[in-house]
Amino acid sequence: MERKVGWEVPSDEAERARRIALNAGVLDYGFHPIHQQGKVIWPLNEMVNVLFGEIIQSNFEARIELNPHQRLAVELPDVELPTKWELLDDLVLLPSDSFPNGNDDTWKAVCRALKVERVGRGAEIDSGPMRQSRAEILLGSHGWVNHKENGIRYVFDASKVMFSSGNITERRRMGDINAAGDVVVDLFAGIGYYTLPILVNAGALVVHACEMNPDSIDGLTKGLVANMVMSRCHIHQGDNRQTASKLEGIADRVLLGLLPSSTYAWELAFNCLKEEGIIHVHMNVEQQELDDGTFVKETLKSFEEMGSEVKLLHLEDVKSYAPRVRHVVLDIEVRKL
Numbered sequence: 609m610e611r612k613v614g615w616e617v618p619s620d621e622a623e624r625a626r627r628i629a630l631n632a633g634v635l636d637y638g639f640h641p642i643h644q645q646g647k648v649i650w651p652l653n654e655m656v657n658v659l660f661g662e663i664i665q666s667n668f669e670a671r672i673e674l675n676p677h678q679r680l681a682v683e684l685p686d687v688e689l690p691t692k693w694e695l696l697d698d699l700v701l702l703p704s705d706s707f708p709n710g711n712d713d714t715w716k717a718v719c720r721a722l723k724v725e726r727v728g729r730g731a732e733i734d735s736g737p738m739r740q741s742r743a744e745i746l747l748g749s750h751g752w753v754n755h756k757e758n759g760i761r762y763v764f765d766a767s768k769v770m771f772s773s774g775n776i777t778e779r780r781r782m783g784d785i786n787a788a789g790d791v792v793v794d795l796f797a798g799i800g801y802y803t804l805p806i807l808v809n810a811g812a813l814v815v816h817a818c819e820m821n822p823d824s825i826d827g828l829t830k831g832l833v834a835n836m837v838m839s840r841c842h843i844h845q846g847d848n849r850q851t852a853s854k855l856e857g858i859a860d861r862v863l864l865g866l867l868p869s870s871t872y873a874w875e876l877a878f879n880c881l882k883e884e885g886i887i888h889v890h891m892n893v894e895q896q897e898l899d900d901g902t903f904v905k906e907t908l909k910s911f912e913e914m915g916s917e918v919k920l921l922h923l924e925d926v927k928s929y930a931p932r933v934r935h936v937v938l939d940i941e942v943r944k945l
Contacts, residue, residue: 609667609668609669609670610639610667610668610670611665611666611667611668612636612639612651612652612665612666612668613651613652613654613655613663613664613665614642614649614650614651614652614663614664614665614666614668615629615649615650615652615656615658615661615662615663616647616648616649616661616662616663616664616666617647617648617649617650617660617661617662618646618647618648618661619643619646619647619648621660621661622641622648622650625648625650625658625660625661626641626650629650629652629656630683630717631713632656633720634652634653634654634656635650635651635652635653636651636652636653637651637671637674637679637682637683638651638670638671638674639651639668639669639670639671640668640669640670640671641668642666642668649664649666649668651668676721676722676723677689677691679720679721679722680717680718680721680722682721683717683718683720683721684714684717684718684721687707687714690702690703690705690706690707693706693722694730694771694773695722695724696753696755696766696771697753697754697755697756698724698725698726698753699724699725699726699727699728699748699751699753699766700718700719700722700724700726700727700728701728701729701730701743701766702718702727702728702729702730703729703730704729704730704731704732706729707729710746712747715727715746715747716747718747719747725748726745726747726748727745727746727747727748728743728744728745728746728748728751728766728767729743729744729746730742730743731743731744733770740768740769740770740821740823741766741767741768741769741770743766743767744767745767750765750767751765751766751767751768752764752765752766753765753766754834755771757776757779758776758779758780758783758805758809759783759808759809760779760783760804760805760808760809760831760835761804761831761834761835762799762800762801762804762827762831763799763827763830763831763834764799764823764824764826764827764830764831765823765826765827768823769798769799769821769823769824769827770798771799771801774926774927774935775801775926775927775935777926777927778802778924778926778937779801779802779805780805781924782802782805782806782810782863782888783805783806783808783809783810784809784810785806785810786810786811787806787810787811787812787860787861788810788811788812788813789811789812789813789860790806790811790812790813790860790861791812791813791814791816791858791859791860791861792806792812792814792815792816792859792860792861792862792863793815793816793818793852793855793858793859793861793862793863793877793880794806794815794816794817794818794862794863794865795818795848795852795862795863795864795865795866795870795873795876795877795880796818796819796848796863796864796865796866796870796873797815797817797818797819797824797828797843798819798821798824798827798828798865799824799827799828799831800817800827800828800831800832801865802863802865802888803815803817803828803841803863804831804832804835804837806861806863807832807835807837807840807841808835808837812840812861813840814840814841814842815840815841815842816841816842816844816855816858816859817841817842817843817844818844818846818848818851818852818855819843819844819845820845820846820847820848822845825843825845828843829843848873848876849872849873849876852873852876852879852880853879855880856879856880857879857880857881857882858880858882859880859881859882859885860881860882860885860886861885861886861887861888862877862880862881862885862886862887862888863888864877864887864888864889864890865888865890866890867890867891867892867929867935868891868892868929869891869892870889870890870891871891871910874887874889874910874911874914875914877889878911878914878916878942878944881942881944883943883944884941884942884943884944885941885942886921886939886940886941886942887911887939887940887942888937888938888939888940889907889937889938889939889940890926890935890936890937891903891907891935891936891937891938892929892930892933892934892935892936893933893934893936894932894933895932895933895934896932898923898925898934898936903936903938904920904923904938907938907940908920908940911940911942915944915945916942916943916944916945917942917943917945918940918941918942918943919940919941920938920939920940920941921939921940921941922938922939923936923937923938923939924936924937924938924939
């Protein structure tokens with residue numbers, strides 16, 4: 609028990625008092641309210657003046673540490689709450705269907721509960737080649753974040769470019785591979801999802817980063833500077849069907865991080881390789897094609913038909929993309945004939 613200031617009100621005024629204290633930022637939800645004899649005493653974190661009820665000292669029982677979901681339920685008890693969100697620096701990005709009737713008070717409550725400064729709401733990613741974010745900033749003046757993950761700093765405008773937290777394991781894996789001394793071509797670099805970990809943690813000699821979205825290139829450039837690897841990355845702006853032609857025969861390793869399908873760039877990746885090397889093929893694949901081996905067999909066959917011997921090194925199951933559809937990465941060793 610802890611003795612602290614509280615606001616004593618009649619039970620029929622309790623909810624009104626709670627909302628007033630909450631909106632004023634003085635409700636201390638680290639403690640349980642006291643219910644007694646037709647009255648409720650709300651715990652406060654400071655002394656205030658009130659228009660009804662009475663400010664008193666009382667002994668309050670501390671709550672068990674609340675998790676973010678519980679804190680959100682305390683702040684917003686009468687609305688449907690999201691079950692997940694993305695935390696990016698001091699910005700929370702809510703799902704697209706969250707709080708359809710939200711207002712400034714809602715966003716401030718979200719900030720208090722999730723301990724952030726800004727609130728955004730996601731939207732369906734643009735299906736065009738730019739893969740642009742359509743996220744809306746609800747509280748805050750901009751969408752720029754400096755997001756740290758696995759020792760890497762990703763710098764980007766979350767209202768303009770996408771960032772999938774679900775791919776964290778693959779970003780970590782790219783930082784854990786042995787790429788020491790490798791020349792790498794990333795045909796879909798974005799803000800550096802895989803370029804940065806392979807430079808910072810995996811020891812690549814240099815990465816040639818192909819990207820056509822100017823907003824992504826802006827973020828990639830800032831990320832390279834933030835991670836102090838700018839000198840080891842060459843950015844090739846534009847459609848990789850044009851830019852990759854300048855990179856033929858130079859790569860030890862090629863990254864194909866495009867979803868839902870990277871098939872149009874498979875031959876580009878093959879051409880970028882030296883006489884032998886490794887290609888990391890990202891794809892969304894039906895579970896049945898994984899279970900029966902069709903996906904692996906057909907993918908290896910496609911690269912063989914380009915004029916090579918191929919060897920499966922690894923099949924990485926990254927995450928669920930949709931019901932019975934998996935985001936996977938196929939690591940293939942290629943030896944040109």
